[in-house]
């Protein structure tokens with residue numbers, strides 16, 4: 001990895017880029033994952049590279065939904081495994097959730113390497129190697145495990161594809177997306193759309209998980225029933241508008 005000086009103004013973002021590039025070299029991340037990361041970075045710029053108010057609102061509801069779930073599952077792809085293997089394992093622990101590898105550019109080698117990566121970061125069990133169920137999709141993301149994504153009531157899908165997200169919602173599941181693009185089909189079809197960077201979102205969710213675990217069940221139910229995803233998404237778009245307006249005002253001469 002290229003050494004990134006700690007005092008670089010975009011340190012976090014450059015480290016993330018190095019991690020995804022290293023993921024490709026290790027065979028964990030698909031080459032297409034680099035493009036997905038670049039698209040994410042551009043939206044991160046637009047939201048100001050911080051967790052916005054609307055993101056925190058969605059993250060709180062997402063944590064409540066995961067804590068109340070009977071079978072919560074976190075879906076892991078090649079970008080997630082490169083960027084935050086320690087954080088997804090920590091989140092699964094706090095939430096009592098299962099981890100399942102689910103890939104668009106699926107190869108058995110990548111599935112194996114990602115499982116090894118998660119285990120090296122402390123996961124005891126990772127599903128995805130032996131899919132025994134299918135979603136109604138015409139690509140490899142259809143391959144799932146019956147104990148995992150197939151029967152999950154709540155699924156966390158970071159960096160998701162719109163059509164699988166839609167399918168999971170159609171199956172009656174609560175789908176939590178993490179996607180920096182509030183305009184993506186994923187963001188617009190998920191039950192809870194978190195418009196935030198994967199690494200910041202996971203850090204926030206781990207902290208919130210520890211905090212909300214101490215709450216009464218009624219409080220968690222209240223958080224979910226009062227949550228409005230349209231409001232969260234609309235605020236995410238407004239936050240981008242405000243950010244751009246502030247920059248435009250600065251540039252005006």
Ligand SMILES: Nc1ncnc2c1ncn2[C@@H]1O[C@H](COP(=O)(O)OP(=O)(O)OP(=O)(O)O)[C@@H](O)[C@H]1O
Nearest residue numbers: 036037039040159162179180181184185186197198
């Ligand atoms: N580190 C990251 N954190 C959060 N989101 C990210 C990150 N890297 C990439 N993304 C987002 O993940 C998405 C993955 O890209 P992909 O090409 O699958 O989107 P898409 O096909 O446009 O999605 P959709 O089908 O939902 O419209 C992009 O919208 C991108 O903004």
Ligand SMILES: CC(C)(COP(=O)(O)O)[C@@H](O)C(=O)O
Nearest residue numbers: 032033036077078103104105
């Ligand atoms: C690159 C990726 C974001 C993930 O790919 P994989 O790790 O194979 O699920 C994929 O969804 C895509 O948009 O191309």
Ligand code: BAL
Nearest residue numbers: 104141159160161162
């Ligand atoms: N975004 C296209 C591929 C996928 O994530 O399923």
